[in-house]
Each structure stands twice: as structure tokens, then as C-alpha cells.
Amino acid sequence: MLFLAVTFLFIFLSLLFFLTSRRPVCTGKRAGEARAPVEQLLDPSNNPKMIKYEVKDLSSLELVGYPLRILSLKSLSLLGSFVIRNVKKKSNLDLMNGEYIPEPPTLFPPVPPPVPPPLRDKAIEQSNAKLLEDIAGRYASTNGRISSLDYWVAYKSGSVEPVDVARAVLESVRVSNSRSPPLRAIVETDNVLTMKLAQESTKRWREGKPLSLLDGVPFAVKAQIKFESYSLTGGGTFKPTCSLGLKEAKVVRRLVEAGAIMAGLTNMQEFGTGALGSNPHKEYLTARNPYSDECYCGGSSSGSAAAVASGLCPITIGGDAGGSIRTPSSFCGITGLKTTFGSLDLTGFLPQTASVGVIGPMCSTSVDAAIAMNVMEPGRFDLSGLADIKDLSGLRIGVYNEYFDHADPQVVSLCRKALDALASLGAEVKDIVIPELEELRVAHMITTATEFFTSYTVDIDKRVEEMNSETITLFSVGKSVSAKEYINAQKQRTRSISIVKSLFEEVDLIATPATGSVAPAIPPGAEKYGYGNTELTGKIMRYASLANFTGIPGISIPVGLTSGEGRGGGLPVGFLLQSEWNHEGLLLRVGSALEELIPMEKPPIYYNIIEKAKE
Known part of the structure; x- marks a missing residue:
């Protein structure tokens, strides 16, 4: 009896000592270290070759279907927090946990000043419009797909009218969602509104008074953007709390006021929380890639990319907080523009990633994107360079070779050919080094996960069982982030912005592949409960973080299809350019310029709306 009492006392005192002992404040891979100021890192006297490339492939954790569902639901529990901590460690996400970073935190990227209507640069707006009309006058499609200018040419010639186009779009959406497997690019339509807009456009064209180059052109919008009576569930089954009080999207209203025809809402990964475009909800289902319906479209703007690639409309609006415009654009072989942070009005956009999220056009061509940009934010963007795409002399393109080549071989090969194509027009390709890419990746992930989590805390407590597995897993990571990690991530943003500013003193553009791989196949079982693969996600998002975290713009341009038979062949590759x-x-x-040099084949799943409208 005495022995048991002594044993119990020993255990009790040991536990008490453990619980009351001072624990290390600094943990993680760099616990107790102090980073040198960024000015020292960027000192011209330093040898850039001494900077190590430290971005590594993530250790693989792959779960499909029901096992992923069980793990995700338990990840928010006390036991699950230990699992998430281990996942963070294996993914290097504990990097911000123990190091001292001397810079002050930067909570938002540089934001361009607003352009109120009375002060908009009318000269730029009118110059852009005149230039784009000149381009339309000599336009010839180079990628086999219908662009907005094909509609303009057809309407001008009288060969087809907007009402016929609207009917053809709505019927093609129905057909695309009735095939097996269903395309699920556009998931919600308002036929009454679409036909009303088409009739108004038809009247204007008959009178010879089109409002703009977009008059009568069909477009669609990602399901996280508010407009008219359309649902605002963000790819989920309910209206999230963060949508309360949201006003109508100004950029969508401006497109409609320019005569464009709203064709519907596009599919997306739930709340924008993944890189694949997976969405098992029966109201949505996972959008299928028009180049191979066995493959993902990329996330989270999956349906926006599929709608353009399949010909349903030449312009869609997507959102991008971690590659969500550029990744699906790359996977589906279209052009996608991630805009400068704060340059397009975010009214009506679900406010879930306040410091990294933007909206932007996803289009058949770069000219389509230019036309859309000049309407969505008139007078802000100088498009005069589009007048000369044959001579790129004086253009400096920076390439960090180790970073550029850290992708699948066929991706690298096609992107290298794109570089050669630009060099053939006179562009200079220069070697550069981008320091602290791994630190930036981790800081971006910590920031994004935290912002997502804090936007949905009320919904997590009330409706977590209704959420997709991938969504819950990301929220679990956001829940695990400490104040120390979050502040260090914002200090890293300060450093990364300084690094980017320094780079753009040397070059005009930074070039990389848009993604580290082509579109992956949808594994068996993923349709019901989803798919999680940390190694694959890391590869897909490898080149996305720089633009989101620092706020710079980036464009994904299709540069060819992979060779070979089966699932890995015939899939698009995107080339990413980022600017100041x-x-x-x-x-x-x-x-x-690249689109003219490297024409793209249209995909096997394609709907020629203009020809259908003539029937």
C-alpha cells in the first residue's frame, strides 16, 4: 500500500513538474535563430550564387475518399491537432515558429490608389478602346477557339445575333452537364436574365449602336461573386456568414453595362480552398477538364477555366488567393490574369482572404483579357503595348534556373521553348536569383490558411459536417497557427516585397512554369469524399505564392500540349510571367505575342457557340 502511495505521489509530482516547467518559446526548425536584415541579403557586394535554392518536394501524404473524410472531421479535435502539427512539420510549415525576423510586419501588399470616376484617365480609357477596335479590325483567331472578337466580327457582319448566341450558350450548358461524366463548368443559369440581356444587345446591334466590343459577348462568373439573384454559396451548400451584407459586384455590373451577356455561375472548389478543383457536393460535382474528362481542371476557379476551354464563353471571371486563376488556366490551356492586389474592385467578392485574394479575367486570348480589363476598371491599365507584339527588343526576362526547372520534364521543356520564342522576338533572357522562396511559400500558406479559418469560424462550429474534406483540412491548419507564426509570416512579406522590388530593377518580367505538373487524373473514390495529396498540391502551387503574397500580377499563357498516349498525354502546359x-x-x-507564336489546339470537348447559333 505504501509502495502504491509513493508511486502515485511520484507520478503526480512528475506530472506537476512537467506541467509547470517553463517550455521553450521558440520551436521549429530555426528555433532561437535570428535572420539578418533583408538589406544585407540584397547587398550588391554579396555573391548571388551563395544563396541556396531551398524549395523541396513535400513529403507525400495521400488520402482518397472515406479515409480522408474521417481524418478531416477529426482534425479539429484535440487528437487531430497533434496530427495537424505533424503534417505542418513534414510540410515545413513550422518554419515561422521560432526564428526572429527583424523587419516590421506588412499586413497587406502595396495597394494602388483608387481611381474615382471623375478622375479616371479618360485619355487612357479612350486610347485603349481605339487600340482594341483596331486590333478587332484585323483579328484572326490563332488558337482554334472562339474569342470575344469572333463574336464582334459575327455581329458586325450580321451572320448571327446575340439572342441566337444566348440560346446556343444555354443549350450547350445543358448538353455539357448531361454528358457522362458531366462537364459541370457552368453550374447555375438564369435563363430569363440571360435572354433579357441578349434581346437588349440584339436591339442595339440592329440599330448599329453597340456599346462596346463586348456587346453581345457571353461571359460567366465564379460562384463566389455576387450578382443579381444568383446564389452566393462559394462552392458550398449554404450561404456562408462572411457573405452577409455583401453588395453586388461592381466589375460584373460594368461588364453588363458594356453589353456583355451574363451566362451563369461557374463551378469552383468549395470556398476556394484547394488547388485541384475538387468538389464532391452533388449541387456542384467536380468540373471536368475539356482536354481529358478523367482529369481535374485545377482550383479553385475550375469551372471558369473549363467554360472558356470548352467554348461556352470566351471570358469568365475567377478569383486567385493561391494560384486559383493561374492553375486552372494552365491545366485547361487558356489565358488567365492574376491582377495586381487592389487594382480591381472586390465589391461582391466573398471576403475570405483579405490580404492575398484578387479577381481577374480568364479568357480565350490575352486580347480578350485586355478588353475585359478596360471595361472592369476603365482608365487604370495602359494597354498601348498591344499595338506592337512583333518586336520585344529591350524587354528583360528574368529566369531563376533552379526554380524554373523544378517541375515535370515536359512542363519544363515546353516552357523553355516559350522562352526561346520570346527571345526570337528580341527579348533578353537573364539569369536571376530569388532569395527566400521557401520562406515565402510557408508564410503565404500560413497567412492564407489563417485568413480562410477566421472567415468561416461561425460556419465551422455550426455546419462543419456539410463542408468538403479538403476544406476542413485547410481550416484545421488555419486553426493551428499561432500569433507568433502569423506575425512572422507578415514580417516575411516585408522581406519578400523588398526582394521583388530589387528584382524588378534588373528585369521587367519573371518567367516560370505556371504549375509544376499538368492536370492530374481524378482518382477512384474522390468524387464522393474528395482527394488530398500534399506532395501533388505542393508541386501544383510551387510558382503561385510569389504573386499572391507580394501582390504583383501574373499571367498564365498556354504554350503547348504534352506528348504521349494515355492520361499524361495531350494535356496543356501553362507558362507564367510576372511583372511589377x-x-x-x-x-x-x-x-x-506568345499566343501568335505558339498556337493551341482546341480540346476534344468543345462547343462552337457561333456555329450552333446559326442553326
């Missing part, structure tokens, strides 16, 4: 803040015009100029 507010230089979208340069990106669109170079994108347009």
Missing part, C-alpha cells in the same frame, strides 16, 4: 505592380499591360502584350 500595375504592369498588366506588359503582361498582356507579351502574352499576346
Whole structure:
């Protein structure tokens, strides 16, 4: 009895000592270290070759279907927190946990000043419009797909009218969602509104008074953007709390006021929380890639990419907080523009990633994107460079070779050919080094996961069982982030912005592949409960974080299809160009040049709306 009492006392005192002992404040891989100021890192006297490339492939954790569902639901429990902690460690997400970073935190990227209507640069707006009309006058499609200018040409010739186009779009959406497997690019339509807009456009064209190059052109919008009576569930089954009080999207209203025809809402990964475009909800289902319906479209703007690639409409609006415009654009072989942070009005956009999220156009061509940008934010973007895409002399393109080559071989090969194509027009390709890419990746992930989690805390407590597995897993990561990690991540943003500013003193553009792989196949079982693969996600998002975390713009341009038979062959590869803040015009100029040099084949799943409208 005495022995048991002594044993119990020993255990009690040991536990008490453990619980009351001072624990290390600094943990993680760099616990107790102090980073040198960024000015020292960027000192010109330093040898850039001494900077190590530290971005590594993530250790693989792959779960499909029901096992993923069980793990995700338990990840928010006390036991699950230990699992998430281990996942963070294996993914290097504990990097911000123990190091001292001397810079002050930067909570938002540089934001361009607003352009109120009375002060908009009318000269730029009118110059852009005149230039785009000149381009339309000599337009010839180079990618086999219908662009907005094909509609303009057809309406001008009288061969087809907007009402016929609207009917053809609505019927093609129905057919695309009735095939097996269903395409699920556009998941919600308002036929009454679409036909009303089409009739108004038809009247204007008959009178010879079109409002703009977009008059009568069909477009669609990602399901996280509010407009008219359309649902606002963000890819989920309920209206999230963060949508309360949201006003109508100004950019969508401006497109409609320019005569464009709203064709519907596009599919997306639930709340924008993944890179694949997976969505098992029966109201949505996972959008299928028009180049191979066995493959993902990429996330989270999956349906926006599929709608353009399949010909349903030449312009869609997507959102991008971690590659969500550029990744699906790359996977589906279209052009996608991630805009400068704050350059397009975010009214009506679900406010879930306040410091990294933007909206932007996803289009058949760069000219389509330019036309849309000049309507969505008139007078902000100088598009004059589109007048000359044959000579790129003086353009400096920076390539960090180790970073560029850290992708699948066929991806690298096609992107290297794109570089050669630009060099053939006179562009200079320069070697550069981008320091602290791994630190930036981790800081971006910590920030994004935290912002997602804090936007949905009320919904997590009330409706977590209704959420997809991938969504819950990301929220679990966000829940695990400490104040120390979050502040260190924002300090890293300060450093990363300084690094980017320094780079753009040397070059005009930074070039990489858009993604580290082509579109992956949808594994068996994923349709019901989803798919999680940390290694694959890391590869897909490898080149996305720089633009989101620092706020610079980037454009994904299709540069060819992979070779070979089976699932890995015939899939698009995207080439990513990133510029200094507010230089979208340069990106669109170079994108347009590349599209002429490297024509793309249209996919096997394709709907020729203009021809159908003539029937």
C-alpha cells in the first residue's frame, strides 16, 4: 500500500513538474535563430550564387475518399491537432515558429490608389478602346477557339445575333452537364436574365449602336461573386456568414453595362480552398477538364477555366488567393490574369482572404483579357503595348534556373521553348536569383490558411459536417497557427516585397512554369469524399505564392500540349510571367505575342457557340 502511495505521489509530482516547467518559446526548425536584415541579403557586394535554392518536394501524404473524410472531421479535435502539427512539420510549415525576423510586419501588399470616376484617365480609357477596335479590325483567331472578337466580327457582319448566341450558350450548358461524366463548368443559369440581356444587345446591334466590343459577348462568373439573384454559396451548400451584407459586384455590373451577356455561375472548389478543383457536393460535382474528362481542371476557379476551354464563353471571371486563376488556366490551356492586389474592385467578392485574394479575367486570348480589363476598371491599365507584339527588343526576362526547372520534364521543356520564342522576338533572357522562396511559400500558406479559418469560424462550429474534406483540412491548419507564426509570416512579406522590388530593377518580367505538373487524373473514390495529396498540391502551387503574397500580377499563357498516349498525354502546359505592380499591360502584350507564336489546339470537348447559333 505504501509502495502504491509513493508511486502515485511520484507520478503526480512528475506530472506537476512537467506541467509547470517553463517550455521553450521558440520551436521549429530555426528555433532561437535570428535572420539578418533583408538589406544585407540584397547587398550588391554579396555573391548571388551563395544563396541556396531551398524549395523541396513535400513529403507525400495521400488520402482518397472515406479515409480522408474521417481524418478531416477529426482534425479539429484535440487528437487531430497533434496530427495537424505533424503534417505542418513534414510540410515545413513550422518554419515561422521560432526564428526572429527583424523587419516590421506588412499586413497587406502595396495597394494602388483608387481611381474615382471623375478622375479616371479618360485619355487612357479612350486610347485603349481605339487600340482594341483596331486590333478587332484585323483579328484572326490563332488558337482554334472562339474569342470575344469572333463574336464582334459575327455581329458586325450580321451572320448571327446575340439572342441566337444566348440560346446556343444555354443549350450547350445543358448538353455539357448531361454528358457522362458531366462537364459541370457552368453550374447555375438564369435563363430569363440571360435572354433579357441578349434581346437588349440584339436591339442595339440592329440599330448599329453597340456599346462596346463586348456587346453581345457571353461571359460567366465564379460562384463566389455576387450578382443579381444568383446564389452566393462559394462552392458550398449554404450561404456562408462572411457573405452577409455583401453588395453586388461592381466589375460584373460594368461588364453588363458594356453589353456583355451574363451566362451563369461557374463551378469552383468549395470556398476556394484547394488547388485541384475538387468538389464532391452533388449541387456542384467536380468540373471536368475539356482536354481529358478523367482529369481535374485545377482550383479553385475550375469551372471558369473549363467554360472558356470548352467554348461556352470566351471570358469568365475567377478569383486567385493561391494560384486559383493561374492553375486552372494552365491545366485547361487558356489565358488567365492574376491582377495586381487592389487594382480591381472586390465589391461582391466573398471576403475570405483579405490580404492575398484578387479577381481577374480568364479568357480565350490575352486580347480578350485586355478588353475585359478596360471595361472592369476603365482608365487604370495602359494597354498601348498591344499595338506592337512583333518586336520585344529591350524587354528583360528574368529566369531563376533552379526554380524554373523544378517541375515535370515536359512542363519544363515546353516552357523553355516559350522562352526561346520570346527571345526570337528580341527579348533578353537573364539569369536571376530569388532569395527566400521557401520562406515565402510557408508564410503565404500560413497567412492564407489563417485568413480562410477566421472567415468561416461561425460556419465551422455550426455546419462543419456539410463542408468538403479538403476544406476542413485547410481550416484545421488555419486553426493551428499561432500569433507568433502569423506575425512572422507578415514580417516575411516585408522581406519578400523588398526582394521583388530589387528584382524588378534588373528585369521587367519573371518567367516560370505556371504549375509544376499538368492536370492530374481524378482518382477512384474522390468524387464522393474528395482527394488530398500534399506532395501533388505542393508541386501544383510551387510558382503561385510569389504573386499572391507580394501582390504583383501574373499571367498564365498556354504554350503547348504534352506528348504521349494515355492520361499524361495531350494535356496543356501553362507558362507564367510576372511583372511589377500595375504592369498588366506588359503582361498582356507579351502574352499576346506568345499566343501568335505558339498556337493551341482546341480540346476534344468543345462547343462552337457561333456555329450552333446559326442553326
